[in-house]
Amino acid sequence: MTLQPRPGILDIRPYKPGAADAPGIADPVKLSSNENPLGCSDLARSAFEAATKNLNLYPDGGASQLRAAIGKANDLDPDRIVCGTGSDELLQLLGRAYLEPGDKVVQSQYGFLVYRLVAMQSGAELINAPETDFTASVDALLKAAGTDARIVFLANPNNPTGTYLSHDEIRRLRENLPDSTMLVVDEAYAEYVDEPDYATAFDLANEYDNVVVTRTFSKIHGLAGLRLGWAYADKSIIDVLNRVRGPFNVNLPAITAGIAAIQDFDFQKRSADHNRRGLAFMRQQLGGLGLDVTPSVGNFVLAHFSEQDGKTAGDADAFLTARGLIVRPVAPYGLPNSLRITIGLEADNHKVVDALTAFMSA
Numbered sequence: 001m002t003l004q005p006r007p008g009i010l011d012i013r014p015y016k017p018g019a020a021d022a023p024g025i026a027d028p029v030k031l032s033s034n035e036n037p038l039g040c041s042d043l044a045r046s047a048f049e050a051a052t053k054n055l056n057l058y059p060d061g062g063a064s065q066l067r068a069a070i071g072k073a074n075d076l077d078p079d080r081i082v083c084g085t086g087s088d089e090l091l092q093l094l095g096r097a098y099l100e101p102g103d104k105v106v107q108s109q110y111g112f113l114v115y116r117l118v119a120m121q122s123g124a125e126l127i128n129a130p131e132t133d134f135t136a137s138v139d140a141l142l143k144a145a146g147t148d149a150r151i152v153f154l155a156n157p158n159n160p161t162g163t164y165l166s167h168d169e170i171r172r173l174r175e176n177l178p179d180s181t182m183l184v185v186d187e188a189y190a191e192y193v194d195e196p197d198y199a200t201a202f203d204l205a206n207e208y209d210n211v212v213v214t215r216t217f218s219k220i221h222g223l224a225g226l227r228l229g230w231a232y233a234d235k236s237i238i239d240v241l242n243r244v245r246g247p248f249n250v251n252l253p254a255i256t257a258g259i260a261a262i263q264d265f266d267f268q269k270r271s272a273d274h275n276r277r278g279l280a281f282m283r284q285q286l287g288g289l290g291l292d293v294t295p296s297v298g299n300f301v302l303a304h305f306s307e308q309d310g311k312t313a314g315d316a317d318a319f320l321t322a323r324g325l326i327v328r329p330v331a332p333y334g335l336p337n338s339l340r341i342t343i344g345l346e347a348d349n350h351k352v353v354d355a356l357t358a359f360m361s362a
Contacts, residue, residue, distance in 0.1 A: 006123065007123070008120060008123050009120075009121070011120065012117060012120045012121065013332075015113055015114065015117060016332070017033060018030070018032030018033035018034075018326070018328045019032050019321075019326050019328075020032070020033075020326065021326075022321045022322070022324045022325075022326055023321075025323075025324035027324070028321075028324040028325070028326050029324060029325050029326065029344060029348045029351060029352075030326050030342075031325065031326060031327050031328075031341055031342040031343075031344050031348065031352065032326045032327055032328040032340075032342065033224070033328070033342065034159070034189075034219060034298070034299050034300050034340075034342045035218075035219075035222070035224050035342065036219060036220060036221070036222035036224075036271055036299070037274070037342075037343065037344045037345045037348070038222065038267075038270065038271050038274060038345075039222050040221065040222030040223055040257075040261065040267075041221065041222065041260060041261050041264040041267040042264075042267075043260040043261070043263070043264045043267070044221070044222075044223060044257040044258070044260040044261040044264065044267075045257070046260070047256045047257045047259065047260035048226075048253045048256060048257040050256065051252050051253040051255075051256035051257070052253065054252060055252065055253075057252065058248055058252075059248055059250060059251055059252035059255055060252075060255065061247050061248050062242075063083040063250050063255050064078070065255070065259055066083055066230075066250070066255045066258050066259050066262075067079075067081045067082075067083060067230075069258070069259045069262050069263060070083075070230055070258075070262055073262045073263065073265075074202065074232075076202060076232055079235060079238070080205075080232055080233060080234065080235055080238055081230055081231070081232055081238070082230065082231050082233075082238050082241045082242060082245070083228070083229070083230045083249075083250045083255075083258075084228075084229050084230065084231070084245065084249055084250065085227045085228070085229070085249055085250060086216060086218060086227040086228060086229045087186065087188060087214040087215060087216040087218075087229030087230070087231070088114055088229070089227075089229065089245070089249065090214055090229055090230070090231045090241065091114055091115070091118055091153075091184070091186070091214065092114075092117070092118055092121065093241050093244050093245055094118070094151065094182070094184060094212065094241070095118035095119065095121055095122045095124070095151075096121075096122070096244050097240045097241065097243075097244045098150060098151065098182060098240075099118070099119070099122035099123075099124045099150055099151065100122065100123070100124070101122065101123030101124065102123065102124070102125065103122070103124040103125070103150040103151075104124065104125050104127060104145075104146075104148055104149045104150055105118070105119040105124045105125065105126050105127070105149065105150060105151050105152075105153065106126075106127050106128075106129055106141060106144045106145045106149045106151070106152045106153070107126065107127075107128060107129070107152070107153045107154070108128070108129050108131050108136035108137070108140075108141065108154060108155075108158065109128045109129060109130050109131040109136075109334070110131055110134060110158065110160065110161050110333050110334060110335065111128070111136075111153060111154070111155060111158065112153075112155045112158070112159050112186060113332060113333065115153040118153075124150065127144045127149075128144075129141045129143070129144040129145075131161075133163075133294075134161040134163055134294045134302070135158075135161070135163040135164075135165070136154060136156075136158060136163070136165055138165065138169050138172055138173045138176075141154070141173060142173065142176050142177065145177055145178075145181055147178055148178075148180075149177070149178075149181045150180075150181065150182065151181070151182045151183075151184060152173070152177060152181060152182070152183050152184065153184050153186065154170075154173070154183070154184070154185055154186065155185075155186040155187075155188065156170060156185055156186070156187060156190075156201070157189045157190070157192075157193060157296070157297050157298045158298075159188065159189065159298065159300075159340075160300070160302055160328070160330045160333055160335070160338075160340045161294050161296070161302050162189075162294060162295070162296025162297060162298040162300060162301065162302055163294060163295065163296070163297070164193060164195065164198055164297050166195075166197035166198060167197065167198060167199035167201075168197065170185065170201055170204065171204060174204050174208060174211060179210065180210075181210065182210045182211075182212065182237075183204075183208075183210065183211050183212070184211075184212045184213075184214065185201040185204075185211065185212070185213050185214070186214050187200060187201070187213055187214065187215055188214070188215065188216045188218070188219055189219055189220075189297070189298040189299060190215065191219070191220040191268060191271075191272060192219070192220060192272055192275050192276075192297060192298055192299050193297045193298075194272070194276070194297075195297055198297070200213065201213045202232060205232050205233050205234065208234070209234040209236055209237070210234070210237075211233065211234075212231055212232070212233040212237060213231065213232045213233070214229060214230070214231045214232075215229060215230050215231075215232075216228070216229040216230075217229060217254075217258055217261060217262075219299060220268055220271050220272065220299075221258075221261040221262070221267075221268070222261075222267075222271070223254070223257060223258065223261055226251075226253065226254040226257060226258070227254065228250065228254045228255075228257075228258050274343075275299045275343050277346075278299075278343035278344070278346070278349055279296060279297075279299075279301065279343055281346075281349055281353075282301045282341065282343060282349055282352075282353070283295070283296075283301060285353040286301065286303050286353070286356065289353075289356055289357060289360045290360060291303045291304065291305065291356070291360070292304040299342060299343050300340050300341060300342045300343060301340070301341050301343070302330070302335075302338055302339075302340050302341075303338060303339050303340075303341060303356075304335075304337060304338045305337050305338065305339070306337070307337060310362075311360075312337055313329060313331075313336065313337045313338055313339050314329070314336075315359075316339060316356065316359055317329050317339055319355065319358075319359045319362075320352070320355055320356070320359075323351075323355050325348075325351060325352055325355055327339045327340065327341045327342070327352075328340040328341070328342075
């Protein structure tokens with residue numbers, strides 16, 4: 001091969017989405033990608049359908065109406081919001097804009113895999129800060145960041161563990177990081193959390209010019225197929241992101257559906273209530289089978305399996321897949337004996353429990 005990419009690019013292992021097929025099963029239950037089992041808002045679906053009448057038109061390059069709707073729903077300044085093709089794109093744009101080869105990027109031990117991709121795409125060095133009980137440690141993050149970290153990525157709640165840091169801990173992290181270090185708080189699952197000590201980091205983004213908060217429409221809004229996300233930060237950071245993003249990076253149907261979705265508070269509440277019940281059921285049932293389940297505040301649980309031959313996570317995954325139940329192995333995260341299981345419809349949750357009951361007793 002004559003042409004070669006930049007050094008390090010071929011070392012990147014492409015992100016592998018959750019599986020969607022089970023061999024020999026016509027209509028499997030997909031619980032591998034943390035999608036909303038209730039679908040999406042009827043208002044968003046109707047808005048999407050209406051937008052198809054205008055597919056010959058370019059979208060608003062600044063997504064101004066969507067940013068206004070997001071701002072109104074969250075009491076935020078729309079001029080400090082930028083929208084993207086999923087929050088993934090915005091995370092990658094941050095890497096493109098702020099990272100150089102050799103820079104240091106820090107994440108928690110079991111952080112979202114996209115952070116690694118962002119670092120590697122830029123030739124940066126990624127450091128994993130050890131977690132405690134599958135929960136990010138502020139002290140470990142601060143130690144790893146030192147005085148020269150360029151970006152610290154923190155998912156709160158985290159994927160794939162489902163654990164979170166209190167708002168006080170997030171503030172302590174920001175206050176003890178150098179001013180030269182950007183803190184990126186990825187809140188993809190924030191709308192599901194109702195713990196009293198949890199809060200969004202929007203206030204920190206208002207106080208500091210080096211805090212970025214990202215959100216997505218893929219989870220509670222149920223618009224994963226449209227690839228829509230947004231970031232909130234100081235205007236100086238938003239200006240930079242607008243300079244490096246594509247001129248029409250968010251398509252017209254996504255903008256239209258997103259406006260309707262962010263305003264449909266009833267659907268968001270129904271989704272959160274359904275998830276709360278499902279989480280409690282899955283934790284209680286899987287724990288009753290003798291499985292260790294990490295406490296989660298997201299829309300999934302992380303179940304840990306034995307290293308005993310025939311009872312491993314790989315064995316359980318094969319057992320479930322053969323029965324048309326697709327979950328997510330998380331070995332790429334350094335968790336080879338764990339499975340991440342999305343909270344599904346009530347009947348699907350029961351199917352998973354019944355199947356794992358049979359697996360554990362086999």
